[in-house]
Amino acid sequence: MYWIDAQTGDVIDRVDRILHISAPTTNGAPAIISGIMLDGEGGISTNVWGWNEHSNNKFYLYNTTEHWEIYNASSGIKWPDRATFAHRETDNWEETDPAAISAAVALDSSLRYFREVHNRQGFDGQNSIVRLNVHHKLSFVGSFWDHEQIYVGDGDGVTANSLAVQDFVGHELSHAVIDYSAGLSESGEAGALSESFADIFAANIEFLAKKMIVKATPTGRHGMPIG
Numbered sequence: 001m002y003w004i005d006a007q008t009g010d011v012i013d014r015v016d017r018i019l020h021i022s023a024p025t026t027n028g029a030p031a032i033i034s035g036i037m038l039d040g041e042g043g044i045s046t047n048v049w050g051w052n053e054h055s056n057n058k059f060y061l062y063n064t065t066e067h068w069e070i071y072n073a074s075s076g077i078k079w080p081d082r083a084t085f086a087h088r089e090t091d092n093w094e095e096t097d098p099a100a101i102s103a104a105v106a107l108d109s110s111l112r113y114f115r116e117v118h119n120r121q122g123f124d125g126q127n128s129i130v131r132l133n134v135h136h137k138l139s140f141v142g143s144f145w146d147h148e149q150i151y152v153g154d155g156d157g158v159t160a161n162s163l164a165v166q167d168f169v170g171h172e173l174s175h176a177v178i179d180y181s182a183g184l185s186e187s188g189e190a191g192a193l194s195e196s197f198a199d200i201f202a203a204n205i206e207f208l209a210k211k212m213i214v215k216a217t218p219t220g221r222h223g224m225p226i227g
């Protein structure tokens, strides 16, 4: 589906309605996925716990320990996993999607922070999987939580590059936690409090993420052992 500006003829947005791959099932096992992060996150190679689905032997950015999944919301032809669950044929993503890799690392750190520091089990306190959609819309400068999922844009390349960085992901995941705890509404003083709490939590998460990278093993694996 394409949305075209009637006056300029510009493509405003496009969505591929065909699902290319099924969601990961319980028929699989955690697997380390490596890949290159966004320039805004140092552009370095990193590792994050993902998932090897045995039914199709694909490697998903899906984690059943910290309870998150990455979804590629784009329909752009450069993505082999467009409009479906972020996955590759191999556990080494290399430079094929730094936004998805960075989002996975950031979401993992964010959930780990809430579990380790606040004893919070997942965004809703019940270990539900939170979905983060990368490549949301074309040239979208921003990120948001819509009370169900997190959406992150790629930026317009002028005022901002991809927003799939720790600062933004931590902020949006915090909104999810606030939604399922304090339940602050978006407007007025409640909304202002929600924004400030999300910023404070995001700063705390970044502090913890830096500590975890320093403590990482020589192989560079991100975070701590699964289990």
Ligand SMILES: [Zn+2]
Residues within 6 Å of the ligand: 171, 175, 194, 195, 198
């Ligand atoms: Zn916010």
